Amino acid sequence: xxxxxxxxxxxxxxxxxxxxxxxxxxxxxxxxxxxxxxxxxxxxxxxxxxxxxxxxxxxxxxxxxxxxxxxxxxxxxxxxxxxxxxxxxxxxxxxxxxxxxxxxxxxxxxxxxxxxxxxxxxxxxxxxxxxxxxxxxxxxxxxxxxxxxxxxxxxxxxxxxxxxxxxxxxxxxxxxxxxxxxxxxxxxxxxxxxxxxxxxxxxxxxxxxxxxxxxxxxxxxxxxxxxxxxxxxxxxxxxxxxxxxxxxxxxxxxxxxxxxxxxxxxxxxxxxxxxxxxxxxxxxxxxxxxxxxxxxxxxxxxxxx
Numbered sequence: 001x002x003x004x005x006x007x008x009x010x011x012x013x014x015x016x017x018x019x020x021x022x023x024x025x026x027x028x029x030x031x032x033x034x035x036x037x038x039x040x041x042x043x044x045x046x047x048x049x050x051x052x053x054x055x056x057x058x059x060x061x062x063x064x065x066x067x068x069x070x071x072x073x074x075x076x077x078x079x080x081x082x083x084x085x086x087x088x089x090x091x092x093x094x095x096x097x098x099x100x101x102x103x104x105x106x107x108x109x110x111x112x113x114x115x116x117x118x119x120x121x122x123x124x125x126x127x128x129x130x131x132x133x134x135x136x137x138x139x140x141x142x143x144x145x146x147x148x149x150x151x152x153x154x155x156x157x158x159x160x161x162x163x164x165x166x167x168x169x170x171x172x173x174x175x176x177x178x179x180x181x182x183x184x185x186x187x188x189x190x191x192x193x194x195x196x197x198x199x200x201x202x203x204x205x206x207x208x209x210x211x212x213x214x215x216x217x218x219x220x221x222x223x224x225x226x227x228x229x230x231x232x233x234x235x236x237x238x239x240x241x242x243x244x245x246x247x248x249x250x251x252x253x254x255x256x257x258x259x260x261x262x263x264x265x266x267x268x269x270x271x272x273x274x275x276x277x278x279x280x281x282x283x284x285x286x287x288x289x290x291x292x293x294x295x296x297x298x299x300x301x302x303x304x305x
Contacts, residue, residue, distance in 0.1 A: 001153055002022075002023070002047065002058070002153060002184070002186070003057075004022040004023075004043075006057070007019070007020045007021070007056035008020070009053055016042040016208050017043060019055075019056070020043065020056075021210075022210065024153075024184060024186060025184075026152075026182075026184055028184055028185070029175075029176075029185045029187065029199050029200045029201075030185065030186045030200070030202070030203070031188075031189065031199030031201070031203070032202075032203050033195045033204050034190060034204060034206050035206065038190075038205045038206045038207065039205050039209075040188035040190075041081060041157055041188065043205075044157045044186070047065070047186075048078045060075060061152070074103070074149075075151055075153060076151055076153050076154075077146040077151030077153070077154040078154075079143050079146045079156045079157060081157040081161065084145075085141060087129065089129065090127050090128060090129055090130070091117075091125055091126050091127075091128060091130060091133075091141055092127060094141065094145060095112075095113045095117075095144070095148065096113060098146075098148060099112055099148040102148055104149060109148075117144075119144050119174050120170075122140060122141060125137070134167075135164075135167075136168075137167070139163045139167055139171065140167055140174075142159070150183075152182075153183070153184045153186070154175075154185050156175065158190070160191070172198060175187070175198065187199060196216060196291060200215065201213070202216060202291070204291075204298065211298045216291070220289050220294060222294060222297070223289050227261060227267065227286055227287075228260050228288075228289060229258070229259045229261075229270065229284055230257070230258050230285045230287070231259075231284045231285070232257070233252055233255050233257045236277075237283065239277055240257070240273065240274070240277070247262060247269075248261040271284075
């Protein structure tokens with residue numbers, strides 16, 4: 001569906017994208033995960049045609065967007081990070097305006113507007129000016145305005161920033177439905193839980209480079225540990241420190257110890273050790289590694305910086 005080949009973008013001395021190559025298959029829900037300033041918005045803006053690349057090529061369905069921007073990008077929908085609505089217009093006026101810009105007319109436009117109001121759960125506010133809407137309502141309207149023309153590829157640049165939980169879930173459900181119906185989605189975020197919930201494949205980006213690429217399970221195999229066990233750092237658990245440090249990585253943060261056993265170390269051995277010390281199993285919480293663990297492993301800095 002989308003191919004980036006050796007794409008580079010600079011802003012003065014800053015390299016925002018550094019020789020990025022990426023292939024997105026039709027029907028994917030692809031997550032672009034990284035901290036603020038990693039290059040996510042730049043990548044989206046280049047695909048959408050808002051800025052030119054300094055080097056490389058971007059192709060949609062095998063057709064270079066640089067050579068045929070007018071026709072190729074008609075298959076795209078863009079949900080920008082900043083609300084792209086006319087606040088002094090009503091919700092319906094906004095949808096009819098954007099639908100017209102997307103080439104919709106007459107009965108087809110009216111049908112798509114009704115479809116959008118149902119999806120955004122805003123039919124009762126159709127005649128209200130957008131400036132009277134809450135942030136979550138504006139985000140939902142922003143999303144459906146970008147999909148009136150049923151794009152083949154939808155670019156979503158952090159579409160849930162600052163929204164309430166109800167609107168966030170409504171956005172998730174709408175995007176998942178679009179994806180099930182065949183729309184390819186590229187979703188940029190710096191929220192790990194969003195990428196884990198929504199995306200079939202994830203690319204981790206930082207300093208303009210793709211650091212890792214794959215499904216969640218594939219990405220987590222890059223970590224040097226398969227499990228993490230957390231427990232309180234108390235006098236009772238102090239005898240665990242030495243034997244566990246010999247069997248893997250033991251981290252101490254804010255009164256909590258986190259044990260990451262080396263590959264091949266059986267968890268049964270861990271619990272046999274704790275039982276021999278008379279420690280209750282309730283002290284210990286085992287969890288699967290997370291994307292945050294991977295990001296910290298790759299970059300050494302917090303994902304939400």
